[in-house]
Amino acid sequence: MVVFATSVFLLLAFIYWRTAGFMTAQTDETIEAEIAGLAEQYRGRGINGLITLIRERVSRDPNAKSLYLFTTDDYVKLAGNLKSWPEKARSNSGWINFTLNEKVGWSGPKRQARARVFEVQGGLRLLVGRDVDDLTTLKKLIETAINWGMGITLALALLGGFLMSRSTTRRIEVINNTSRKIMNGHLSLRIPTRGTQDDFDQLADNLNRMLDRIVYLMEGIRHVSDSIAHDLRTPLTRLRNQLESTLMAVDNDEAREQAGRAVAEADQLLATFNALLRIARLETRGNSADMKAISLDLLVSDACELYEALAEDKHQYFEQSMDEEVMIEGDRDLLFQMVSNLIDNAIKYTPEEGEIAVRVRFDGPDAILEVSDSGIGIPDSEKDQVFQRFYRVGKSRSLPGNGLGLSLVSAVTEIHQGAIQLSDHHPGQDHPGLTVQVRLPGLQPDKKRIKTTTVKALPAGGDETPITDSPEGPHAESDASGTTRSA
Numbered sequence: 001m002v003v004f005a006t007s008v009f010l011l012l013a014f015i016y017w018r019t020a021g022f023m024t025a026q027t028d029e030t031i032e033a034e035i036a037g038l039a040e041q042y043r044g045r046g047i048n049g050l051i052t053l054i055r056e057r058v059s060r061d062p063n064a065k066s067l068y069l070f071t072t073d074d075y076v077k078l079a080g081n082l083k084s085w086p087e088k089a090r091s092n093s094g095w096i097n098f099t100l101n102e103k104v105g106w107s108g109p110k111r112q113a114r115a116r117v118f119e120v121q122g123g124l125r126l127l128v129g130r131d132v133d134d135l136t137t138l139k140k141l142i143e144t145a146i147n148w149g150m151g152i153t154l155a156l157a158l159l160g161g162f163l164m165s166r167s168t169t170r171r172i173e174v175i176n177n178t179s180r181k182i183m184n185g186h187l188s189l190r191i192p193t194r195g196t197q198d199d200f201d202q203l204a205d206n207l208n209r210m211l212d213r214i215v216y217l218m219e220g221i222r223h224v225s226d227s228i229a230h231d232l233r234t235p236l237t238r239l240r241n242q243l244e245s246t247l248m249a250v251d252n253d254e255a256r257e258q259a260g261r262a263v264a265e266a267d268q269l270l271a272t273f274n275a276l277l278r279i280a281r282l283e284t285r286g287n288s289a290d291m292k293a294i295s296l297d298l299l300v301s302d303a304c305e306l307y308e309a310l311a312e313d314k315h316q317y318f319e320q321s322m323d324e325e326v327m328i329e330g331d332r333d334l335l336f337q338m339v340s341n342l343i344d345n346a347i348k349y350t351p352e353e354g355e356i357a358v359r360v361r362f363d364g365p366d367a368i369l370e371v372s373d374s375g376i377g378i379p380d381s382e383k384d385q386v387f388q389r390f391y392r393v394g395k396s397r398s399l400p401g402n403g404l405g406l407s408l409v410s411a412v413t414e415i416h417q418g419a420i421q422l423s424d425h426h427p428g429q430d431h432p433g434l435t436v437q438v439r440l441p442g443l444q445p446d447k448k449r450i451k452t453t454t455v456k457a458l459p460a461g462g463d464e465t466p467i468t469d470s471p472e473g474p475h476a477e478s479d480a481s482g483t484t485r486s487a
């Protein structure tokens with residue numbers, strides 16, 4: 001817009017300079033020619049000759065296009081068509097522009113004039129000029145035309161720039177939006193093309209082909225690791241069974257112990273292979289899981305029951321808080337596995353005497369499962385990576401595990417069209433802990449029936465007394481979300 005407007009401005013300025021400038025120069029030339037004529041007369045015939053010539057010229061020009069005034073040094077008129085010396089010409093000599101205050105010839109007052117003023121020998125003063133009112137009007141016309149022209153140019157440039165950039169940004173926005181979705185895990189999406197084969201279409205085509213290639217390579221890698229797991233499972237099972245038979249057959253205690261350890265190792269390896277295959281199967285299964293309406297709070301309660309003993313062994317404070325009848329559509333076994341993995345992690349990565357909290361609640365139409373702990377936490381830079389298979393954070397490598405638990409959680413969430421978010425439970429502290437939030441699309445609940453149950457398990461030694469309250473209950477403090485924490 002700026003380049004366009006500047007070019008138009010320069011063009012108009014050039015036209016103005018060539019027209020108005022040319023006309024002003026022409027007026028000046030005419031005045032100069034008149035002065036030359038008068039000077040010649042003065043040289044030849046003296047002052048009287050000059051006065052005669054001025055009178056002659058005035059009488060030949062009833063329109064008073066040319067202006068003359070010849071006066072004594074105290075401005076007493078000797079000849080000319082102006083009555084009085086213009087005020088402006090008293091203080092200046094040379095070229096002046098002034099407004100006529102009187103009626104000269106046929107033309108009225110208030111007209112614009114341009115003149116040259118000088119002193120003739122002996123203190124006499126001479127003014128020779130032209131009525132330039134027409135020229136001034138023309139200049140004003142051109143100026144107005146230029147102003148309008150600039151205005152219209154700016155408006156057109158703005159509109160054109162807006163329309164052009166809008167269509168460009170729109171198409172870039174489409175590409176951006178799609179890439180963002182793809183980065184968020186929807187790897188099957190592709191950037192739409194218009195079929196016009198313009199630059200944007202070609203860009204989109206290239207990006208799409210690049211994505212196809214990436215997916216193809218990823219599939220290849222996944223396929224290889226899955227086939228390894230699959231193909232090694234049978235011989236490994238055979239090996240394990242043979243070891244077990246050997247274990248039965250030998251009498252030697254040391255040999256028995258070694259064989260026992262080998263069987264345990266083989267079991268661990270098989271478990272890893274099974275987990276790997278399970279994840280692989282989940283990922284290829286897409287959304288076709290065996291979905292049923294289930295109540296997430298009951299399912300999570302069951303899982304908690306299973307793990308409470310484990311937390312108790314580590315003297316951990318285990319708290320559950322559930323909204324009631326948090327219905328979702330899902331696969332019970334998979335969800336149970338997911339919740340178990342999360343609670344297992346929370347207990348495993350939280351030191352003794354730590355706190356674990358499991359929460360199920362509504363958030364608008366969504367169901368939220370939150371597992372928080374006060375353990376070692378995961379650094380921000382690694383929060384994304386822990387969902388990769390076999391990824392384990394440095395600090396936790398000494399603890400048992402394969403780094404497959406969260407990969408499975410992620411695959412299960414994906415199947416249920418949910419989302420996972422990791423955050424620090426106590427940000428900034430030495431042990432920041434971890435909160436894993438899984439958001440799942442809920443089945444439309446009957447809002448009036450939302451109740452909350454809080455179960456508090458005391459650290460080992462304390463009795464596990466379930467306390468069930470409704471938000472209206474006398475012993476409960478309820479917060480805005482309806483979740484109740486027992487005092």
Ligand SMILES: Nc1ncnc2c1ncn2[C@@H]1O[C@H](COP(=O)(O)OP(=O)(O)OP(=O)(O)O)[C@@H](O)[C@H]1O
Pocket residue numbers: 341345346349350373375376377378386391392393394396397400401402403404405406407433434
């Ligand atoms: N609650 C948590 N607190 C701190 N770190 C965690 C927590 N949960 C997971 N992690 C980190 O993320 C890594 C991956 O977790 P994931 O559950 O996938 O594997 P794992 O627990 O190591 O092994 P597996 O679950 O297969 O037995 C863990 O090794 C650990 O470093």
Ligand SMILES: [Mg+2]
Pocket residue numbers: 341344345401404405406
């Ligand atoms: Mg785990």
